[in-house]
Amino acid sequence: MLEKDSLDALRAALERLDAGFRDLPEIAGAAGAPGAEGIGAILGEVADRLTDNYPYFHPLYAGQMLKPPHPVARAAYALAQWINPNNHALDGGRASSAMEKEAVAEIARVYGWREPAPLAHLCGGGTMANLEALWVAGQLHPGKAVVASSQAHYTHGRIGAVLGLPFETIPADRFGRLDADALAERLARDEPSRVGTIVATLGTTATGSVDPLPRILELARRHGVRVHADAAYGGYFGLAGNLAAGARAAYDRIGEADSIVVDPHKHGLQPYGCGCVLFRDASVGRFYKHDSPYTYFTSGELHLGEISLECSRPGAAAVALWATQRLLPLVRGGAFAAGLESCRAAALDLFARLRGDARFVTAFEPELDIVVWAVRGSERRVSASASGCSARARAVFAEAARRGLHLALAELPADFFALDSAGIARDAERITCLRSVLMKPEHREWVDRIWGVLVEATGAA
Numbered sequence: 001m002l003e004k005d006s007l008d009a010l011r012a013a014l015e016r017l018d019a020g021f022r023d024l025p026e027i028a029g030a031a032g033a034p035g036a037e038g039i040g041a042i043l044g045e046v047a048d049r050l051t052d053n054y055p056y057f058h059p060l061y062a063g064q065m066l067k068p069p070h071p072v073a074r075a076a077y078a079l080a081q082w083i084n085p086n087n088h089a090l091d092g093g094r095a096s097s098a099m100e101k102e103a104v105a106e107i108a109r110v111y112g113w114r115e116p117a118p119l120a121h122l123c124g125g126g127t128m129a130n131l132e133a134l135w136v137a138g139q140l141h142p143g144k145a146v147v148a149s150s151q152a153h154y155t156h157g158r159i160g161a162v163l164g165l166p167f168e169t170i171p172a173d174r175f176g177r178l179d180a181d182a183l184a185e186r187l188a189r190d191e192p193s194r195v196g197t198i199v200a201t202l203g204t205t206a207t208g209s210v211d212p213l214p215r216i217l218e219l220a221r222r223h224g225v226r227v228h229a230d231a232a233y234g235g236y237f238g239l240a241g242n243l244a245a246g247a248r249a250a251y252d253r254i255g256e257a258d259s260i261v262v263d264p265h266k267h268g269l270q271p272y273g274c275g276c277v278l279f280r281d282a283s284v285g286r287f288y289k290h291d292s293p294y295t296y297f298t299s300g301e302l303h304l305g306e307i308s309l310e311c312s313r314p315g316a317a318a319v320a321l322w323a324t325q326r327l328l329p330l331v332r333g334g335a336f337a338a339g340l341e342s343c344r345a346a347a348l349d350l351f352a353r354l355r356g357d358a359r360f361v362t363a364f365e366p367e368l369d370i371v372v373w374a375v376r377g378s379e380r381r382v383s384a385s386a387s388g389c390s391a392r393a394r395a396v397f398a399e400a401a402r403r404g405l406h407l408a409l410a411e412l413p414a415d416f417f418a419l420d421s422a423g424i425a426r427d428a429e430r431i432t433c434l435r436s437v438l439m440k441p442e443h444r445e446w447v448d449r450i451w452g453v454l455v456e457a458t459g460a461a
Contacts, residue, residue: 006071013079054406059446060453062436063408065205065233069320070269076323077271077316085315087122088305091298096315099322100304107262108278110238110330112255119285120278121308122264122318126232127155129261129275131162132309133228136259136279137197138165139287141226144196147186149178149211151204153230165196174415175364176209184219193223200227200257202250203234206410206435207363208347208370210234213250213257226258232275234368235262239330239337242344247367255280267340267439269324274317339441343369346443350436353451359458361389361424363416363433369443372410374417374433375458376424385425386414390432395461396454397434405453410435 057068085093104120145166160167200211238251264270328336347366354360361374375392
């Protein structure tokens with residue numbers, strides 16, 4: 001069931017890698033080192049322990065944002081681990097640093113950033129990438145506030161506290177997007193603006209909603225404010241050809257943001273952790289400038305540690321990303337883009353089934369590949385209140401898992417759901433609902449099975 005086709009290719013690549021260092025003197029094995037039998041026994045224990053997991057790689061896992069790496073990414077990562085490069089300085093990761101620069105340049109081209117070249121690098125994930133983006137924003141607008149939607153990722157508030165920057169939330173509209181009118185009111189409250197940066201989320205964590213970037217850019221320019229696009233989850237969806245008009249308009253303008261974050265370890269098919277931060281103005285690299293008396297001497301070329309807050313970084317992550325993009329180029333109409341389109345098509349299919357079934361109450365049509373819905377009831381029991389729907393969602397969540405379908409729970413504003421038209425009393429301002437992240441292209445072919453188990457679980461819960 002698990003991918004094994006790449007193992008032969010990995011063995012052949014290891015032999016080729018080993019041949020590249022054949023002129024080195026032989027090394028005696030370490031005294032007391034375990035042989036293959038001992039290592040095999042331990043790896044067997046590891047395999048047994050790892051079965052105590054949800055089947056994240058399988059289409060019946062449709063809960064959280066977990067997507068298996070592509071086989072070429074796994075193999076390339078493993079191959080690089082035989083060298084174990086460090087992409088801080090060229091001394092520690094010469095080949096992998098070059099591969100990182102090429103890989104992030106291809107990501108930059110997705111956003112229309114070609115010449116002049118932006119400043120970009122990989123990092124440990126979306127949190128670190130957003131930290132770097134807001135750190136630079138704070139250097140440019142010291143002491144000024146960062147604002148983001150109430151549906152933006154919670155990391156922005158934490159990052160504000162770490163950086164000593166004021167952080168404020170702007171209300172979301174009933175579609176889970178930043179309310180542009182509320183933003184306009186906030187920016188007009190003081191002049192000159194005490195807001196330094198607006199975070200626009202392209203793919204919120206809870207619902208996959210896409211903030212209205214064109215309007216945000218207009219307001220930012222009017223008030224002299226930076227725009228940071230947190231596209232950690234949805235950053236690749238600009239390549240998809242089946243977005244609705246609102247999301248399409250946002251992705252068509254993402255290149256006008258001052259900084260962008262995307263997580264290759266989500267839709268980019270990479271192992272954890274692999275985030276990417278990009279700055280449109282490469283001159284912000286001046287804020288990273290530092291002296292290091294023991295590194296950066298082997299080459300006059302840019303060492304990635306000179307433009308990164310992180311020091312040691314795994315070169316293997318860059319190698320895996322480079323290999324994946326070599327196999328699946330980031331272009332519209334390509335195989336990678338088709339995978340994203342399949343994910344969105346699966347979400348639209350599931351949403352349509354939910355919307356047409358009286359047992360469920362949908363929120364809004366998914367903009368990417370995340371679907372959220374409340375559980376009104378089954379033929380045996382119907383919930384007439386928001387709190388009752390929350391209890392039903394938790395029961396269906398547990399019953400679906402017992403039947404092999406792994407969903408997620410989310411607590412969202414009751415305003416997201418048409419409770420009144422469903423005859424549901426609003427006795428709570430928030431509602432616990434079911435959430436499905438259909439981020440595997442295979443989900444397109446598994447919607448029938450997912451739907452069948454969901455219906456069965458709802459009737460039994």
